[in-house]
Every structure is written in C-alpha cells, then in structure tokens.
Amino acid sequence: MSSTQADPTAVAAATDRLALALRTRVPCAAVRDLIGTDDLAAAYAVQQGLVRDRLAAGATVVGRKIGATSVAVQQQLGVDQPDFGYLLSDMDVSHGTDGTPISMRTLLQPRVEAEVAFRLGADIDVPEEQITLDLVRAAVDVALPALEIVDSRIADWDIEFTDTVADNASSGLYVVGDAGLPLGEIEPRDVLMSLTINDEERSSGTGAACLGDPLEALRWLAVQAARFGDPLRAGHLILSGALGPFVPFAAGDRVTASISGFEPLTVSFEE
Numbered sequence: 001m002s003s004t005q006a007d008p009t010a011v012a013a014a015t016d017r018l019a020l021a022l023r024t025r026v027p028c029a030a031v032r033d034l035i036g037t038d039d040l041a042a043a044y045a046v047q048q049g050l051v052r053d054r055l056a057a058g059a060t061v062v063g064r065k066i067g068a069t070s071v072a073v074q075q076q077l078g079v080d081q082p083d084f085g086y087l088l089s090d091m092d093v094s095h096g097t098d099g100t101p102i103s104m105r106t107l108l109q110p111r112v113e114a115e116v117a118f119r120l121g122a123d124i125d126v127p128e129e130q131i132t133l134d135l136v137r138a139a140v141d142v143a144l145p146a147l148e149i150v151d152s153r154i155a156d157w158d159i160e161f162t163d164t165v166a167d168n169a170s171s172g173l174y175v176v177g178d179a180g181l182p183l184g185e186i187e188p189r190d191v192l193m194s195l196t197i198n199d200e201e202r203s204s205g206t207g208a209a210c211l212g213d214p215l216e217a218l219r220w221l222a223v224q225a226a227r228f229g230d231p232l233r234a235g236h237l238i239l240s241g242a243l244g245p246f247v248p249f250a251a252g253d254r255v256t257a258s259i260s261g262f263e264p265l266t267v268s269f270e271e
Contacts (some may be wrong), residue, residue, distance in 0.1 A: 010034045011042055015049035018153050018167055022050075027108050027155035030163045043165035044228070050168055051086045062237055063087040064225070065148065066217045067169035069241025070209040073113070076245060078160065082211065084221055085169030087237055093149075093173045096267035102149075104251055104269050107172055110151045112249050113242035114195045114257035114265075116188045116207065116214045117146035117176050120238065124222040125231040136219045139232075142180030143188055143214075145262040147255065148239050149173040150246055174239060177265050186261040189213035193243040194258045205244025214240035 014031035021028035035042040055061070067083045068074050074081075096102040104110065121141030124131065151172030154163055164170045188207045195203040211217040217240045225231050232238070249255060251271040258264045 007035075007042060011045045011049065014042075014046045014166055015053075018046065018050055019053060021108070021153035025106070025108055028153055030154050030158055030160070031166050032160050032162050035162055035166065037160050037162055039162060040165065043162040046166035047085060047168050050166075051088070054088055054090070059088040059090045061086055062089050062092065063239070064221055064232065064236065065169055065171055065174070065239040066221050066241045067150075067164065069211045069217045070205065070243065072205065072209065072245040073242045081161065082217070082220060082241065083161070083165045083169050084224055085171045087171070087174065087239065091171065091173050092176075093267075094175050094178070096175055097177065097265060099268075101268045101270035102173070102175075104271055107149065107151050108153060109157060110149050110172055110249065111246040112195070112255055113148050113150060113246035114193050114203065114244065114259060115146050115148060115210065115242050116191060116240050116259065117144040118142070118214075118218055118238045118240060119144060119180060120232060120234050120236045123231060123233050124225070125233075126226070128223045128226040131219060131222045131226065133213075133215055133219050136222055137183055137215055140183055140215075140218070142182055143186055144180040145177040145257055145259045145265045146239055147175040147257050147265055147267065148242070149175075175265060175267050176237060177262060179263050181261060188215055188240070191243070192260045195244065195247065196256045196258070197247065197249055197253050199254075202247040203244040205242070207243060209243050210241045217241050
C-alpha cells in the first residue's frame with residue numbers, strides 16, 4: 001500500500017480510536033473531529049494504518065471492496081460518492097454456505113447487502129488513462145454472487161464520508177459463492193437481486209443500481225488503485241457494491257441473496 005500526505009498526529013489518533021473499537025467491540029465516536037470532513041488523504045491514511053495492523057497480526061490482502069455505489073446506500077449513509085476498502089483473509093466467512101452458522105463475535109452494528117463479485121484473472125496495472133470498461137472486462141475471470149456484512153466501528157452509524165473511508169469503507173465480513181460465471185454467460189448490469197431474511201424480502205435491486213454497471217464500479221476502483229500506487233492483481237476478489245439497500249440482521253437469522261443467473265447464496269448467523 002502506498003503512503004499518503006496527511007497530518008500524522010491526527011491520522012495516528014484516528015487509527016488508534018478505530019482500532020480500539022474493533023478490538024473491544026465498543027463503538028467509538030466518529031473520527032471526523034480529528035481528520036476533518038474533506039481530507040480524503042487523511043481518511044485513506046487511517047484506513048491503511050488499520051489494514052497494516054491487521055496484516056501484522058497475520059491477515060493477508062485478498063482483494064478490495066467498493067462502497068456506496070448505489071443511490072440507496074448513499075442515502076442510507078449520507079454520502080454522495082463511492083469509496084473503497086481492502087478485503088482481508090480474516091473477513092472471508094464463505095464457509096457459512098455449507099450450513100455452518102457464521103459467528104458475529106467480531107461485529108458491532110452489522111448490516112447485510114447483496115452484490116456481484118469479480119475474481120480477476122489478470123492484473124490491472126496500466127496508467128489510469130488506459131483503464132477502460134473493455135480492459136477491466138477482459139481482466140475478469142468470473143463473476144460471483146456475494147453477501148457483504150458491512151459494519152461500523154462508529155457509534156450509531158453516525159458517519160460522514162471521511163469516517164467511512166477511514167473505517168475501511170465500513171467493512172466487516174463477506175461471503176462469496178463458489179459457482180462463478182464468465183462474463184460471456186452473464187451481464188452484471190442486467191441482473192436482478194432479492195435479499196431475504198427468514199424468507200421475507202428485505203431488499204431488492206438491479207445490477208444497474210451499482211454505478212450503472214458493476215463493471216463500471218470495477219473500472220472506477222481500478223483507477224483509484226492506480227492513483228494510490230497499489231494496482232489490482234490477478235486473483236483478487238472484488239466486491240463491486242450493493243445492488244439495493246443494506247439491512248440489519250441478528251443472531252439466528254437466515255439470509256439469502258438471490259441474484260439472477262447465479263445459484264442463491266444462503267447463510268445463517270450466531271452470536
């Protein structure tokens with residue numbers, strides 16, 4: 001990961017605040033009092049500090065997530081632009097698709113959303129002006145159904161844009177299906193999504209709700225990654241963003257994401 005220019009004292013204080021909330025499972029105050037509401041360099045520096053701590057503890061980077069790609073989620077979060085975070089190996093709870101309940105012990109205020117994921121078959125490591133929709137499409141190995149369990153270390157989800165960026169794009173856990181499809185067999189912008197909790201539909205949407213096309217979200221991410229000097233690599237998993245509003249859930253709930261073209265993805269949760 002690249003370093004960014006920001007006030008090191010403020011970045012360290014914000015990083016410590018969020019790290020303590022993650023470690024103790026006690027939500028903290030927002031960090032915008034430390035890094036401001038407009039300083040994205042500072043927000044991403046906090047994010048990188050948190051990720052470095054987790055890498056030092058043994059996690060590995062396995063991909064990226066794109067947040068706030070749909071109008072519905074932007075309205076829920078009170079933001080007006082997408083952001084990105086890192087996917088780490090200790091966030092992957094895809095084992096839950098075998099019927100084993102997923103533990104919520106690391107989560108504070110979780111919400112769940114359904115989205116299209118991409119597994120990259122090639123690096124996207126070119127100057128940003130060369131990153132086109134055709135180029136990112138060609139880099140995708142398969143598309144996959146996914147559930148993202150978003151979370152916030154900040155009390156009551158009282159966040160503005162720099163808060164969610166700093167908090168690794170409000171990431172928590174993720175589940176990805178194991179039956180992917182090549183893009184020749186599915187068009188991500190055309191998919192329909194229904195998310196149910198205990199068989200009751202709680203969210204719905206379309207591929208077009210994700211920046212007009214989940215592949216456009218991937219293109220946006222690839223440009224940001226190039227600007228940060230940390231390009232997307234073959235093998236990375238990319239969560240492209242919610243196709244509809246995220247919703248709360250609780251221990252004991254059964255969540256199913258049905259995205260047209262894919263097998264439904266069902267998991268359950270326990271405390």
